[in-house]
Amino acid sequence: MRFLFIILSMFMLTGHAGAQETQRVVVTQDNYAAPIAPHEEPNARVQNERDEISEYWNLLGHRLKITDTLLVLFTLLLSFATGALWWSTRKLVQGADRTAERQLRAYISVDNGPIAFRQAKRALFEFRLHITNNGLTPANNVRIISNVAITNSNIPIGFDYSLTDLPMSSPFRSVTSVAPRQSMFHSRMVKRMPVSELRLISSGENIFHVWGQVIYDDIYLRNRQTNFSFIIFAARRRQEAVWHRTEEHNNSN
Structure with missing residues (x-):
């Protein structure tokens, strides 16, 4: 009987310790998560809004993305340079043709x-x-x-x-x-x-x-x-x- 009482007492002590440990872990998690929820989420939202503002600009009343705008401007500049190069090459070819004609034609x-x-x-x-x-x-x-x-x-x-x-x-x-x-x-x-x-x-x-x-x-x-x-x-x-x-x-x- 005494032996049975000792085993029962040990079992109750073990369960009480496990409950305290579980409670301590849960409380620890709650204590760790509780401060994050009210403070970190608004900061992240503000940071996202700032990032979005830094990626856009207002041009003639329109909100345009900076990278897309720069890409369009670069494409237009490249097209203009290509057209100027084609025009210059065409002028050179025409000039060479006129020179050859003046040199070879009958006089x-x-x-x-x-x-x-x-x-x-x-x-x-x-x-x-x-x-x-x-x-x-x-x-x-x-x-x-x-x-x-x-x-x-x-x-x-x-x-x-x-x-x-x-x-x-x-x-x-x-x-x-x-x-x-x-x-x-x-x-x-x-x-x-x-x-x-x-x-x-x-x-x-x-x-x-x-x-x-x-x-x-x-x-x-x-x-x-x-x-x-x-x-x-x-x-x-x-x-x-x-x-x-x-x-x-x-x-x-």
Whole structure:
């Protein structure tokens, strides 16, 4: 009986100690959790609100996220830089094409040549103009048209150099091609000159005026034009004729 009482007493003591320990743990947890709930949660909420405020800004009345706004601005800047680079590259390519065209295209020039004089019943003068392609590519569909007149040595400023009075079937119009660095000649004649007029030319009172234009196409299919105008002092016997370019109508494109 005494032994049973001792065991029962030990069991009660053990249970009482376990209850106290359990209570102490629970109380400890409550004491630890109690201060956190009322103090830590509001601080975390405030901190989150501050973080959200720092990630956004107001722009023109709109609340925009800073990182997204910066990303859009960077994308726009990159697009602008890409467009500027494309434009610059395009300009460089166009400039290179124009330079190559200027270097390779045909350039037609007109220079004076010899004069042939024959006299039978009436005097006849033949003027030959040298047509030269100074370019590196052929000049195609070369069309030459010219006119000649007998006048005094003073060609007035604003002289009418038009050649519209010569039809397409005119014998003074020719069509051909000129290879690079090659020349051809264009002949223009004055027929049926009376002796009285020949004397005025021999004395220098009158001169010959030859003018015209050369129209051609280069390899880039661009239409080009070279204008020419010469006054010619006919030579007396054993003298060479003198050619001079007039102040106007000696240009090209």
